[in-house]
Amino acid sequence: MVTPRTSATLTSATLRSLVGLGGLLFLFFLLVVPFQESRAQSLALFSRNHPELDWRVATTDHFEIVHPARLDSIAARAAPIAETTYDSLATALDTTFSERIQVVLTDQDDIANGFAALLSGGAVTDIWVHPTDWATKFSEPSPWLRTVLSHELVHLFHARAVSSDLGALEQLGIPGFWSEGLAQYQAETWNAQRGERWLRAAVLDDNLDYDDGQSLWNGRLLYASGHSQVRYFAQQHGDSTLTQMLHHRSERLFGLLETHDFETAFRETTGQPYDTFREQWRRDMNVYYNTLAGQIETLDSLRTDTLRVPGRGVLDLKYSPDTSRVAALVELSPERPVRRLYVIDRSAGERHMVAEGPIEPPVAWHPSGRQLAFSRRARGPSGSVIDDLFLVRAGGSGERRLTRGRRTTAPTFSPDGDRLAFAGSEDGTANIYAMTLPDGEPTRITDYAGNIEVTGLSWHPTQDTLALTHVGPEGGRTLRLYDMAADTAAVLTGPSTDDQRPTWSPGGTKLAYTSLRDGVPNAFVQDVEWGTRRRVTRLVRGAAVHDWVPVDSAFGAAEASTKKAATEAVPGEALAVSTTLSKTDDGAFLIPAGHRADSIRPSVPQDYAAWRAEQPPHPIPTDIPPDPSLIRSRGDYNSWAGLTNRFSFGLPYYFSPGSAGIAGLTSWVEPTGQHALNAGGNVSVVAPLKDSEVFASYTNRQFAPTVNVSLFSASSSGRIYGNDLLVQEQTGGSLRLRWPLDWWARPYTSTALEVRLRYVDLTPLDRSEFVPGPGALQAPRGGQQASVRLQWTRRHRPPYRHTLVHPLDGWGLRLRGTAAGEVLGGDSSFLRGDLMGYGVLPGLGDQRLFLHGRVQAQTGSPFPQDYLGFSRYDAIELPALSESAPFTLGDADRVRGYRSYALGTRLAFGSAEYRIPLAQSLGTKLLGLVSLGRTTVSGFLDGGGVWTGANLDGATWRAGAGVELKNALSVGGLRIGHALGAGRPVLKGDGTDWNVYYRVQTALPF
Structure with a gap:
């Protein structure tokens, strides 16, 4: 027998809360506040506060350059770049700014990125300077600061050019691909x-969709697609048409508003719909790239041996000294963008993971074959995100951090294994360092100065000579040999060919390296003694060199020597390479080290190739020298004065003759992330003192802990109590302090300590209409409550697209203590302890076993609505809801299969679910806003008990089992985990009826 869920009644207060301003403000805290808080935190500070920074501001004609004091010289370099870019874009896009643009520079984190936003109160861009890995991710022939700052300023000019009566909101309608394409162009x-x-x-895969979720490089494809389209547009229609399109406006609301619409502007300025243009662009791209592919050798022609490695993206391949094992650094998939370092046993075909996390290639084997060195992004001094060196045993144990805050890359061992060299960066200048193992301190062995980067370090097999990629101040890359004994360097290649990642031949007479001169990576070999150079590959999709593999000592040289190879390398030697097999997958291969590519120079008719060389009429110079004279003034930065309005608006509302007024929202951020302010509310014109409501939240990041202050006076709802939706008028506030802790650091793991002080005056609405329902609930009680909550949380959560409904791994532990006292007029007094944990264990394939447990104990007299026990209804879990919101969505557990309350002062609860993926998507989309995504089916067993005091004789024990369908619901971009299930009691005497339920919960409890 199946019994449906008993439905809750809706009182007049409940309905008023659901359709009134309480619902509007709930959405405000659900959608706006978390976005603004995370956004402000990401602005230059990357999830850690930095009270140690002394912020300064340098003012030019058009910019305020905000920066830590130690970056004064970088501000002097940024000033001419910003002003030169401004002049170029003002002419090219026919757009200017009446206010100064804020440019925030930071080097606290080792991030190769930038950010720009046009706010209602002004324009701001944040720039991370001194990243160590930009030269491997970018191939732009200009310095990093020039590249990223000019790019972000184009975004601001673009947003200003299209802004109209909707103000900064207009930029929300700019297609992402076009925005990035214009910035790159x-x-x-x-x-x-x-x-x-x-x-x-x-194009070669005939799959230009960058939103299909199938490729690790879809983000890069969005940029590439937009970039090529804008260049193609300029070549076909001219730059003046491009500018004209940005300034096109359409009338809305009977001429009351003028707005910019991308597709309308495109059609009316070019005379053709965008879809027609895109099809023409796609056709010409097909002709260009397929013509190119028809003239270039294929992978099959290279007599390759396929290497079986896990993961969709291959980042590095290194053979052990005896070639019996391969270290493979891979990225698993676009759904699961986790980087892992595997060691693969070639004879047994077995593999095991030795490290994971944001590991940067290359990795290095110790000459003994017992250890591996790598550089991985980790928390450094003051919580900064920095690349540092790690050492791990080849079996995966004994991982050890060798440096802290060094900004490292490219570790390489000396031939005897006693020393480890690497590139380290300080204040934007990279140098080569060496350390004696096992416990020596790094010593700088080069004396580079200025804006220099070093990547791709490789130690000679028998000598103290290092091969490296040197990136000069102008962005040009050259291969060099550095003689450590003589302290001299020899340049092997010029800056125009973009050569990277050198690796020595086993005999030390040649270097293999990857060159991007073809637009894709291809392999080259250089004879160091004679200076001759040989192209090894000319593949249309490219091939990146990772290692030069000696004659196969693990399986016998005799077998290897029988392989056919050119005479230019020792027979049997091979290059380990990776190549792009398709838009979605990389492949790993061994190719003969002596191969020589065809000397053909492919050509494509100019009509199809001209777009690649298209340039704007007012190009920004690639190298702009520093000019401190452009700075008109310098001074201390006032973060309060920098508080900038994100948006503000007010609208009239009318729900009934007794419910009418004006409701509004406002949001403010500060560019360095030190302050964020959000507020919302309504003023009733009928009963302004009684029915007006307000929420306000302020976040401060000027201290080691993040400080949040919330004030509120409003009705709120969110949980069923008895048979009704509990609605309470709440007036009060909270003070929350949160410390991220870098203890026991490991990848994808976070630890935090939090303290919350809260004072609130509660008035349950319609208390007289309370219906208790099954169980011993009392009517909710009003009064004042002063409480303090202390919480410690540690969790491991690797990134995965479907964590909301089906996490593949992870664990968490949360310890919480809450106390309320009869102070400051408080009407309740209690002490509650709460310990919760969970873990995700592997099953068959992507199936998983989820375990969850919780114990609670309480003493004192809380309000009835703050009961400890099992609930009749499931608590609502919305991961996006800010903790500063004064909403209570419920926190009590329910044993599925039961529909009654069980109350006490002690609780133990446990749950086990075996989760099976069912469908990637249900293929349902309503109105373009609502969609049903990933779906899983689970078998579950819940159980636990509730009792009072230390006596278990009167305990209420429950156990329920059943099945549940979980689904990821997307509503306008907001993702919610919801589930439909059926459960029944399994304990004797508790009945056998099945209970059907629906709940909104995430797959992980915290």
């Missing part, structure tokens, strides 16, 4: 890493 060249290699692979 104006500020960058068409090159390998920012366009060619990603577009080429997608």
